[in-house]
Structure formats: structure tokens, C-alpha cells
């Protein structure tokens with residue numbers, strides 16, 4: 001595991017100012033949708049702002065200005081929709097296998113009237129077959145342990161691109177089984193970028209896609225979780 005180059009942090013108020021009205025509207029719509037479809041934890045717009053939207057935006061320094069991004073297990077659009085709102089040059093595909101969540105998110109995207117985000121109600125393994133290695137960045141937040149996330153994301157990302165996983169304090173432990181073996185997924189060794197938010201120690205794990213992903217990935221839906229690739 002490579003040591004971090006720098007700590008991440010939420011963007012400053014000044015940096016966010018041009019996007020704040022749109023982001024606040026997103027927080028409001030998400031709070032409303034949450035009451036119906038249980039998309040994410042907190043139910044108040046303020047709680048969502050603090051715990052989720054600012055959290056999603058800590059990864060901005062690791063993102064390109066433009067290109068195709070996929071957010072696997074996006075739920076209410078985190079982190080992908082928050083990224084699409086502040087980086088209009090990105091084209092973000094928001095993927096969630098639960099139809100009810102995807103429908104609620106579709107409503108939010110429509111209401112925000114943005115054109116650089118699309119919602120897909122499908123499993124990521126299916127997207128990886130349809131659009132194999134065509135994304136510049138793939139991300140996942142609160143979806144699975146880091147080793148499982150790496151398997152789900154790798155077949156989506158073009159060589160030269162990157163994988164970004166939002167993780168808590170157990171990241172190092174989750175990465176341990178893959179140590180020295182990430183090349184089996186076409187990945188380099190992961191880097192951990194730590195940050196703190198609301199008193200919690202969190203991090204973003206980044207892998208570079210160094211080589212094409214072996215053809216045996218994606219495996220059948222659910223296999224990544226059932227039988228880890230490194231076993």
C-alpha cells in the first residue's frame with residue numbers, strides 16, 4: 001500500500017460558492033426523496049449536506065475536469081451526482097440495482113435539469129459487459145469492502161483511468177488480502193488518501209488501472225461478494 005501524498009478535505013466555502021445553490025437544491029430534493037425511498041442515512045437537508053454532500057466532494061482533487069465517470073451503487077447519487085453538479089465537464093453514469101432507488105434518483109436528476117448525469121437501474125456487472133473499460137473513473141461509496149469494490153469497478157475502467165473507493169477506518173484491513181496481487185485485476189497498488197469529517201476518520205482509496213482487466217471479470221452477479229477474487 002502506498003503512503004498518501006496528501007490529506008483530502010471538503011472544499012472551502014469560496015470554492016463551492018458558484019455551485020452552492022444547485023448543491024443545496026440537491027440536498028433538499030434528496031431529503032424529500034429519502035422520506036419515500038430510503039436512499040441514504042440522514043433525513044434533513046442539513047444533515048445530508050454535512051455528512052454526504054461535503055463528504056462526496058472531498059474527492060474533487062482526485063477527479064479529472066472532463067471524461068466519463070461511473071458511480072456504482074449510487075443510491076441517492078453519492079458521490080456521482082454531487083460530482084456532476086460541480087464538474088459539468090464530467091459525464092456521470094449513476095448505477096444502482098434497486099429500481100425504486102434509481103427511479104427516485106431519476107426524479108432528482110430531472111428536477112435539477114442537468115444534462116451530464118444519467119441513471120441506470122441495473123447491476124454494475126451488466127454495465128461492465130455493455131461498456132467494458134470505457135470509463136475514465138469508477139467510484140463506489142458505502143457499497144462493499146475495498147477488495148470487492150476493486151473487482152466490481154476494474155472491468156469498467158479504461159487502462160490509464162482510476163478507481164476511487166470511499167472507506168472508513170477499516171480500509172487497510174480490507175485491502176490486506178489483495179496486497180501484491182492487485183495486478184490480477186489490472187490494477188496498481190492502492191493509495192490511501194485520509195480525511196476527517198464530523199469527527200470520523202475516513203479515506204478515499206485510489207487504484208490506477210495499469211493494464212486491461214482479465215476477461216474472467218466481471219463474474220456473474222453477486223460472485224464478487226460470495227467468493228472473493230483473491231481466494
Ligand SMILES: C[S@@+](CC[C@H](N)C(=O)[O-])C[C@H]1O[C@@H](n2cnc3c(N)ncnc32)[C@H](O)[C@@H]1O
Nearest residue numbers: 040073074075078096097098123124141142143
Ligand atoms: C448503502 S447504499 C450506498 C448509496 C450511496 N453510494 C451512498 O453513499 O449513500 C449501497 C447501494 O449499492 C447498490 N449496489 C450494491 N452492489 C451493486 C452492484 N454490483 N451494482 C449496482 N448497485 C449495487 C445497492 O443496491 C445499494 O443501493
